[in-house]
Amino acid sequence: MKVAVLMGSPNDQAKMAPAVATLAEFGVEVDERVMSAHRSPAAVADFAGAARENGFAAVICGAGMAAHLAGAVAAHTTLPVIGVPLSGGALNGVDALYATVQMPRGIPVATVAVDGAMNAALLAVQILAVTDVDLAHRLDERRAAST
Numbered sequence: 001m002k003v004a005v006l007m008g009s010p011n012d013q014a015k016m017a018p019a020v021a022t023l024a025e026f027g028v029e030v031d032e033r034v035m036s037a038h039r040s041p042a043a044v045a046d047f048a049g050a051a052r053e054n055g056f057a058a059v060i061c062g063a064g065m066a067a068h069l070a071g072a073v074a075a076h077t078t079l080p081v082i083g084v085p086l087s088g089g090a091l092n093g094v095d096a097l098y099a100t101v102q103m104p105r106g107i108p109v110a111t112v113a114v115d116g117a118m119n120a121a122l123l124a125v126q127i128l129a130v131t132d133v134d135l136a137h138r139l140d141e142r143r144a145a146s147t
């Protein structure tokens, strides 16, 4: 199983890098792509609609400002979607937080903190670890080492 790390702009890459690095730390295959709910909506719909059959277990979506990427992905898949609101712009992430977290009933997005890319990856690993005892053990070890 692999995890997608999507972002709305190439300019989001540095803020999403901790997600990619954390997934790599656990040996989880990552597919990192730039696509935008507003600039390339058809690509988002195509990717999300085929994500389950293409072997993805979860989709992490980082976007700033009017951050609709996670919601747009969630509209097209029942895979777990984890939203990362990104800082920047005049409102510095408050806009992205609200846009990402305030999803309508029936279409959930698990939203982490502003710029919380590492936690997004850890949550994705925790989802995979429900059926992967090795990943669960490594999560326990990492948690123990961090406290």
Ligand code: RP5
Pocket (backbone or CB within 6 Å): 007, 008, 009, 010, 011, 012, 036, 062, 063, 064, 065, 066, 086, 088
């Ligand atoms: C969002 O708008 C992107 O996720 C990015 O955080 C923000 C600004 O995008 P750029 O204008 O820098 O490409 O769609």
